[in-house]
Amino acid sequence: MSATAAAPLLTTPLNALHLELGARMVPFAGYSMPVQYPAGLMAEHLHTRQAAGLFDVSHMGQLRLVGAEAAAAFETLMPVDVVDLPVGKQRYGLLLNDAGGIIDDLMFFRVAQDEIFAIVNGACKLGDIAHIQAEIGQRCQVIALPDQALLALQGPHAAAVLARLAPGTDKLVFMTGGNFRIAGSDCFVTRSGYTGEDGFEISVPAAQADTLARALLAQPEVKPIGLGARNSLRLEAGLCLYGNDLDTSTTPPEAGLNWAISKVRRSGGARAGGFPGAGTVLAQLDDPALLTRKRVALVAKERIPVRELAVLENLDGQAVGQVTSGLLSPTLNQPIAMAYVQPDYAPVGTELFALVRGKPVPMVVAPTPFVPTRYHRG
Numbered sequence: 001m002s003a004t005a006a007a008p009l010l011t012t013p014l015n016a017l018h019l020e021l022g023a024r025m026v027p028f029a030g031y032s033m034p035v036q037y038p039a040g041l042m043a044e045h046l047h048t049r050q051a052a053g054l055f056d057v058s059h060m061g062q063l064r065l066v067g068a069e070a071a072a073a074f075e076t077l078m079p080v081d082v083v084d085l086p087v088g089k090q091r092y093g094l095l096l097n098d099a100g101g102i103i104d105d106l107m108f109f110r111v112a113q114d115e116i117f118a119i120v121n122g123a124c125k126l127g128d129i130a131h132i133q134a135e136i137g138q139r140c141q142v143i144a145l146p147d148q149a150l151l152a153l154q155g156p157h158a159a160a161v162l163a164r165l166a167p168g169t170d171k172l173v174f175m176t177g178g179n180f181r182i183a184g185s186d187c188f189v190t191r192s193g194y195t196g197e198d199g200f201e202i203s204v205p206a207a208q209a210d211t212l213a214r215a216l217l218a219q220p221e222v223k224p225i226g227l228g229a230r231n232s233l234r235l236e237a238g239l240c241l242y243g244n245d246l247d248t249s250t251t252p253p254e255a256g257l258n259w260a261i262s263k264v265r266r267s268g269g270a271r272a273g274g275f276p277g278a279g280t281v282l283a284q285l286d287d288p289a290l291l292t293r294k295r296v297a298l299v300a301k302e303r304i305p306v307r308e309l310a311v312l313e314n315l316d317g318q319a320v321g322q323v324t325s326g327l328l329s330p331t332l333n334q335p336i337a338m339a340y341v342q343p344d345y346a347p348v349g350t351e352l353f354a355l356v357r358g359k360p361v362p363m364v365v366a367p368t369p370f371v372p373t374r375y376h377r378g
Contacts, residue, residue: 007030009027009030009031009032010030010031010032010059011031011032012031012033012056012058012059012149012209013058013149013206013207013209013210014056014058014149014209014210014213015032016210017210017213017214018034018056018224021034021037021038021224022037022038023035023036023037023224023226024036024037024226026227028059028122028227029059029121029122029123030059030122030123031059031122033056033059033226033227034056034224034226034227035226035227035228036226036227036228036229037223037224037225037226039223041226041228041229041232041330042330044223044224044225044226044228044229045225045228045229045232045233045330045331046330046331047155047223047225048154048155048195048197048225048229048233049155049156049197049233049331049371050155050156051155051156051157051221051222051223052153052154052155052156052157052158052161052199052219052221052222052223053153053154053155053195053222053223053224053225053229054151054152054153054213054216054217054222054223054224054225055151055152055153055154055225055226055230056149056150056151056213056224057122057150057151057152057194057201058149058150058151058206058209059122060119060120060121060122060125060150061119061120061121061122061124061125061126061128061129061144062117062118062119062144062145062148062150062203063117063118063120063129063132063142063143063144063145064111064115064116064117064118064141064142064143064145065115065116065118065132065136065140065141065142065143066114066115066140066141066143067114067139067140067141068113068114068140069139069140070114070115070116070139070140070141071083071085071110071113071116072139073136073139073140074108074116074118074132074136074140075265075271075274075275076135076136076274076275077095077096077131077132077135077136077275077276078093078094078095078096078275079094079096079252079260079261079262079265079275079278079281080092080093080094080260080261080262080265081262081263081264081265081271082108082116083271084264085108085110086110087110087111087112087113088110088176088177088178089109089110089175089176090107090108090109090110090175090176090177090190090192091107091108091109091175092105092106092107092260093105093106093107093108093118093260094106094252094257094260095128095131095132096252096275096276096277096281097248097276097277098276098277099248099251099277099280100251100252100276100277100278100279100280100281100284101247101248101249101250101251101277102242102246102247102248102250102251102252102255103124103127103128103131103248104120104121104124104127104128104242105121105240105242105246106118106119106120106121106128107119107190107192109177109190117188117203119150119201119203121242121243123242123243124242129142129144145203147205147206147207148203148204148205148206149203149204149205149206149209150201150202150203150204151201151202151204151209151212151213151216152193152194152195152199152200152201152202153199153200153202153216153222154193154194154195154197154198154199154200154225154233155195155197155198155199155221156197156198156374157221157222158197158198158199158200159198159200159376160221161216161219161221161222162182162189162200162216164219165182165183165215165216165219166180166181166182166187166189168180169189169191169200172189172190172191172200172376173191173376173377173378174191174192174198174375174376174377174378175190175191175192176190176191177189177190177191177192182202182204182212182215183208183211183212183215183216184208184211185204185205185208185211185212186205187202187203187204187212188202188203189201189202189203191376194230194233194234194237194239195230195233195234195237196233196234196236196237196238196239196369196371196372196373196374196375197233197373197374198374198375198376229330231325231327232327232329232330235325235326235327235329235336235338235370236329236330236331236332236336236369236370236371237368237369237370237371237373238297238338238368238369238370240255240257240295240338241325244308244324244325244338245295245324245325245338250340251277251280251281251284252281252285253281253284253285253288253291254284254291254292254293254294254295254340255295256294256295256296258285261281261285266282266285267282267285267286288343291343292342292343293321293340293341293342293343294340294341294343294346295324295338295339295340296321296338296339296340296341296345296346296350296365297336297337297338297365297366297367297368297370298312298323298326298336298337298338298339298352298354298363298364298365298366299332299334299335299336299337299363299364299366299370300334300335300336300337300354300361300362300363301361301362301363301364302335302361302362303328303333303334303335304335304356304359304361305326305327305328305335305356306323306326306335306337306354306356306361306363307323307326307327307356308323308324308325308326309322309323310322310323310326310337310354310355310356311323311354311355312339312341312345312352312353312354312355312363313352313353313354313355313360314345314352314353315351315353320341320342320344320345320352321339321340321341321342321345321352322339322340323337323338323339323354324337324338324339324340325337325338326338326339326354329370329371331370331371332370332371335361335363336366336370337354337363341365345365346365347365348365348366348367349364349365350364350365351363351364352364352365
């Protein structure tokens, strides 16, 4: 065997359960992960929209930052307000490089004044943790949590299901969380997710993940959901996928993530700048004319799925952008996509053509989300 042969795939603590449930497994972020179960992507997607779906997202990275300077230190890596985040609240963050490019997007939670819990993308987790350790490890403890699994329960019935097993979880609102005992396990729960639906993410000791998953699947509203429907749900919600819609060459303003740059970190803010790439990012934020491309949402006028890497042309046949994510929306029954285009072609209503096997498919720039979100804000 070649010395450069691919490393064997890792498995999550729920691997045996996935196989028992008949999942089709695929490589993803170095793991063997379920892409779909026997019901299929379409049924799984619609079930999550109508009831509750259970996702195994244990491939993602979990870590704790501990110490009196943890929040201030973490804030130096992102254009986000970490210092003033109240205990018990969660926020979306962006790790940036010195050019303002996005190393990863993540979620972080203020557990206590001196502790932050963070969840990073699976494919990036080793690099993220090494980066965070190298940059701020002298100011706080950076503790990886490899023995924690992560489950996501998503859908309009998720709150009722979880409250049945863990009373009090239904009192949480979007982007809050806390510690709960569920099916005999001590879990950390946040009311958040990646589907646009109401729902929860549950961090549980790996050794108890199977017991917890089976307890949730025993509820009549809950079915297992694979990566395929996770992708279609997040795209309908207008949410970016790292590696497709975001990467180290993409800045937050290019990605349309201005909302994720806290006011206090912007020009004129109390703690303006002070993060990697601040000069580039704040200049683009203050003067959008500096942008050479923008992320847009697209809806196709014909029922021909448009996939990532498809070239986008204007009415004159000139290449003006490229699709980064695309599929046939199960909810809308029409093709949707995300793409980066030259700024002149970013306004909603602009007509473009995606090249699919040499055929131009007419598309129009649309607002996001494609499907209205249903987060529980209280």
